Amino acid sequence: MKPKVFVSMPISQEVKDYLMQHCDIKVWEEQEPIKRDDLLREIADVDGLLTSGRRITENLLHHAPKLKVVSNKSVGYNNFDLEAMKKHNVIGTNTPGVLDETVADLAVGLMLAAARRISELDQLVKSGQWTPQSWDGPFLGVDVHRATLGVIGMGRIGEAVAKRARLGFNMEVLYCNRRQKPKAEKELGVKYADLDTLLQQSDFVMLLTPLTPETEGMIGEREFQLMKESAIFINVSRGQTVDEDALIRALKNKEIYAAALDVFQQEPVTKDHPLLQMKNVVTTPHIGSATRKTTEAMAMKAAENLVAALTGKEPENRVI
Numbered sequence: 001m002k003p004k005v006f007v008s009m010p011i012s013q014e015v016k017d018y019l020m021q022h023c024d025i026k027v028w029e030e031q032e033p034i035k036r037d038d039l040l041r042e043i044a045d046v047d048g049l050l051t052s053g054r055r056i057t058e059n060l061l062h063h064a065p066k067l068k069v070v071s072n073k074s075v076g077y078n079n080f081d082l083e084a085m086k087k088h089n090v091i092g093t094n095t096p097g098v099l100d101e102t103v104a105d106l107a108v109g110l111m112l113a114a115a116r117r118i119s120e121l122d123q124l125v126k127s128g129q130w131t132p133q134s135w136d137g138p139f140l141g142v143d144v145h146r147a148t149l150g151v152i153g154m155g156r157i158g159e160a161v162a163k164r165a166r167l168g169f170n171m172e173v174l175y176c177n178r179r180q181k182p183k184a185e186k187e188l189g190v191k192y193a194d195l196d197t198l199l200q201q202s203d204f205v206m207l208l209t210p211l212t213p214e215t216e217g218m219i220g221e222r223e224f225q226l227m228k229e230s231a232i233f234i235n236v237s238r239g240q241t242v243d244e245d246a247l248i249r250a251l252k253n254k255e256i257y258a259a260a261l262d263v264f265q266q267e268p269v270t271k272d273h274p275l276l277q278m279k280n281v282v283t284t285p286h287i288g289s290a291t292r293k294t295t296e297a298m299a300m301k302a303a304e305n306l307v308a309a310l311t312g313k314e315p316e317n318r319v320i
């Protein structure tokens with residue numbers, strides 16, 4: 001008998017066809033995310049779950065006594081309660097690598113948008129407020145080329161961003177990471193710096209670490225105070241890596257110049273959130289990897305990991 005699998009979000013026919021060769025599948029076809037109660041009901045007798053970042057908690061695992069594998073369609077796996085999964089003997093996998101270039105494109109896009117005030121000025125033009133001689137004063141931004149970019153978390157995506165910054169924009173790139181990376185230094189010309197030096201010297205500070213107990217709230221009041229008053233802060237990691245109240249204060253008190261955020265502490269962020277009221281904050285709705293081609297590659301990778309684990313093979317991207 002084929003293993004039973006629940007897929008908690010819509011997937012393409014190609015990924016379904018691949019999964020159906022090996023598993024008996026049921027797919028949540030609605031665009032609206034599946035509600036927790038429905039998810040718990042659907043996984044009651046499955047062997048595998050393919051999900052896009054749903055929280056895997058002790059409570060959820062209690063509702064799925066046969067569950068052997070959770071395959072995440074994302075590289076970040078902070079949605080996994082690793083202790084609980086270990087206790088319940090559940091394998092967890094993620095989808096690294098296939099999304100690096102796509103996420104790096106967005107990260108650079110956010111940096112450009114904040115520096116050149118693209119969303120603010122787009123709104124201005126659309127609301128008929130374009131005054132003559134826009135290039136003489138009110139619409140001025142800051143240069144990205146030849147500026148200094150500080151990357152916190154020089155992993156796969158960090159390196160893809162650094163490549164763009166070095167080759168495309170002739171930027172100086174400082175990085176801070178859990179370990180120094182001599183190969184990246186040689187090949188990309190990036191320079192290692194401790195966190196405080198990076199914060200003090202960078203024109204753009206970009207956060208690209210995973211969310212872990214160590215990185216939770218790693219950028220807070222002290223870190224914003226170390227940044228230049230002209231600094232632009234970009235977060236493409238997870239909302240919880242930043243103390244949002246401290247970010248709001250830093251922007252209000254003009255301790256930094258602007259911010260560009262793809263991620264928030266609470267997602268979706270609510271309309272009345274203070275960060276959304278600020279002209280110098282550019283936002284996107286957690287769409288770093290969201291292109292058609294990349295989302296498809298992530299889904300296929302997640303499906304392959306799931307099938308491998310359910311058929312007794314070692315999945316390529318096992319994280320627990």
Ligand SMILES: NC(=O)c1ccc[n+]([C@@H]2O[C@H](COP(=O)([O-])OP(=O)(O)OC[C@H]3O[C@@H](n4cnc5c(N)ncnc54)[C@H](O)[C@@H]3O)[C@@H](O)[C@H]2O)c1
Nearest residue numbers: 076153154155156157176177178209210236237287288289
């Ligand atoms: N916004 C999005 O849509 C989106 C898309 C993809 C990934 N992400 C986030 O980006 C993260 C990074 O992805 P990746 O594939 O580059 O991962 P990766 O593991 O290749 O890189 C992460 C890097 O962060 C470093 N790091 C960890 N803790 C650190 C700390 N305390 N200080 C400094 N550096 C630290 C690690 O050494 C590693 O080099 C993901 O975990 C995810 O949270 C977001």
Ligand SMILES: O=C(O)[C@H](O)CO
Nearest residue numbers: 053073074075076289
């Ligand atoms: O970690 C990832 O892959 C992205 O944030 C999508 O969830």
